[in-house]
Every structure is written in structure tokens, then in C-alpha cells.
Amino acid sequence: MRTEEELYVETGYKILHEDDFFLVVDKPAPLPVHAVGRFKEKNLLSLLIKDLGPSPEGLRIVNRLDSETSGLVLVAKSSQMAGKLGILFENRQVAKEYHAVVIGTPKASEGTISDSLGLNVESGHNIRASDPAGEKAQTDYQVLSSAGGYSLLKVMPRTGRTHQIRAHLSFLGHPIVGDKIYIDPRIFERYIHEGWLEEMRPVVKAERLLLHASRLEFRHPVTGELVKFTSEIPPCFDSFLNEETK
Known part of the structure; x- marks a missing residue:
């Protein structure tokens, strides 16, 4: 088992917005959002505290992207603000948009995946399985382009379950x-x-997960203003697609 010093992470995050209540951070991948397992120091929250200094009431991650998912992360500056922002997500008052490169091309150019999600207890990991008795989950998708056996999708999750987008697109066969x-x-x-070992590439196709959280839109919990934050798709997405279509 590798030690934390041996674990590879990307640390070049960008702060896109900061006010008295929260930050919006553009997270690279791979990078966990908070301390987990062996990633006690190599995580976004620890880096923010180190670089910005501790917040009087403590910084708190609001939307928890997977380590290998890049893009927009909301970081509250207090537990009270974390609660208010969390309620917006729970009440589906946050418009979320992701971009993903998938294997193959869905038959329908757009659609909704509605499989409920449960835990695959036999896997030994936090893997989701289709489970009629599980948590309800819905994901809208739209095919933006297809070439070389791969497709770029815009993905809009209506709910926010663990691994929702990853599991749903897998269930779709892509x-x-x-x-x-x-x-x-x-x-x-x-x-x-x-x-990472290069012998893995023929199976999984790329070293990192090509999933990016590209847009968040919601009403500011304090000012009531409609705020919108966007993050450009990482260059590695285009590089992969261009290489595969040569």
C-alpha cells in the first residue's frame, strides 16, 4: 500500500469567487475534497486552510466531488452557511451541469436515466448498483458530439447521489x-x-476520469441574487478526443 507521500494529486486549484460567506473553487483532478483514508494532507480543504489560513468558523465543503472529478466546488465559511447552501442542493434549487466523455454513443441523443441507486455490498468499495429499493436518482444527458467511438455529453443531474453520474452512464452502457x-x-x-500503470489504459482508456463539474447556478442565500459560476472543460478532454479521432 502506498504512503501519502507516494500518492499523486493535482494541487493547482483556482478560486473563482470569494465573498464573506463562501468560496467557489475550480478543483483539479485527482484531488480529494477533504481528508479521507491516506489523504490526510493532500486534499482541497487542507490546501485551502494552509494557503488562506483557518476561517474563524471553519471552512466546509458543500458539494463533494469525487477525487477524480474536476470542476466547481462550493466551500462555505461557516457551519450556518454550509447548512443554507446544503438546503439549496437538497431542495433542488441549484442548477448543476457536468461534461463527460463516454465510451460509445447513446442511442438517444438526449434522455433521462432514472435508476434508483443502492450500494453494491459485495464489491468491498463504495460502488453503486441499480436497486429499485434504493435512493431515487435522475440524470438528464445530451450528446454534444461523437467521433472515434467516443462521445462528449452534457450531463444535468436532478439529484445528488454518490457516484450518480458515473453509475447512471455505466448502466446506460456508456x-x-x-x-x-x-x-x-x-x-x-x-x-x-x-x-497508475500504462497496462490499464487499453481497458479504461485514460489515466483520469473525464468528468468535469462545469456550471453551478443558484440564488445567493444572503443577498437573494441569482449567481452563476462556470468552469471550462479541461484541455485533456479535447486532447483525448482529438487523439482518438486521428
């Missing part, structure tokens, strides 16, 4: 490029222990 968990959990197991 897993996200680089998704070690939902393409082949055995590769994910090796990745945990050994890190």
Missing part, C-alpha cells in the same frame, strides 16, 4: 472514459495499491 470503478473494479483495486 461508462465515462477513465472510470476505473465502473469499467473494471479490478483495475480500481490495483490502482489503489500500485497507482
Whole structure:
């Protein structure tokens, strides 16, 4: 098992917005949003506290992106603000938009995936499975372009379940490029222990997960103003698609 010093993360985050109540951070990948497992220091929250200094009431991550998902993260400056922002997400008052590169092309150019999600207890990891008795989940998608056996999708989750987008696109038969968990959990197991190996590429297609949180829109909990934040799709998405269509 690798030590924290041996674990690779991207640390070049960008603060896109800051006011008295919250931050909007553009997170790179891979980078956990908070301390988990061996990532005690190599995580976004620890980096923010180190760079900005501790907030009087403590910084709190509001929307928890997976380590390998890049894009917009809301960071509250108090527990009270974290609660208010969290309620907006729970009440589906936050418009969320992601972009993903998937293997293959969905038959329908747009649609909604509505499989309820439960935990695959046999996996030994936090893997989601389709479960009629599980948490209700809905994901809208739209195919933006297709070429070379891959497609760029715009994805709009209506709910916010763990691994929702990754699991739903996998159920659709079009897993996200680089998704070690939902393409082949055995590769994910090796990745945990050994890190990235080039022999994994023929199966998962890319070293990182090509999923990016690109837009958040909601009413500011204090001012009532409609605020919108966007993040450009990382260059590696276009690089992958261009390389695969040569």
C-alpha cells in the first residue's frame, strides 16, 4: 500500500469567487475534497486552510466531488452557511451541469436515466448498483458530439447521489472514459495499491476520469441574487478526443 507521500494529486486549484460567506473553487483532478483514508494532507480543504489560513468558523465543503472529478466546488465559511447552501442542493434549487466523455454513443441523443441507486455490498468499495429499493436518482444527458467511438455529453443531474453520474452512464452502457470503478473494479483495486500503470489504459482508456463539474447556478442565500459560476472543460478532454479521432 502506498504512503501519502507516494500518492499523486493535482494541487493547482483556482478560486473563482470569494465573498464573506463562501468560496467557489475550480478543483483539479485527482484531488480529494477533504481528508479521507491516506489523504490526510493532500486534499482541497487542507490546501485551502494552509494557503488562506483557518476561517474563524471553519471552512466546509458543500458539494463533494469525487477525487477524480474536476470542476466547481462550493466551500462555505461557516457551519450556518454550509447548512443554507446544503438546503439549496437538497431542495433542488441549484442548477448543476457536468461534461463527460463516454465510451460509445447513446442511442438517444438526449434522455433521462432514472435508476434508483443502492450500494453494491459485495464489491468491498463504495460502488453503486441499480436497486429499485434504493435512493431515487435522475440524470438528464445530451450528446454534444461523437467521433472515434467516443462521445462528449452534457450531463444535468436532478439529484445528488454518490457516484450518480458515473453509475447512471455505466448502466446506460456508456461508462465515462477513465472510470476505473465502473469499467473494471479490478483495475480500481490495483490502482489503489500500485497507482497508475500504462497496462490499464487499453481497458479504461485514460489515466483520469473525464468528468468535469462545469456550471453551478443558484440564488445567493444572503443577498437573494441569482449567481452563476462556470468552469471550462479541461484541455485533456479535447486532447483525448482529438487523439482518438486521428
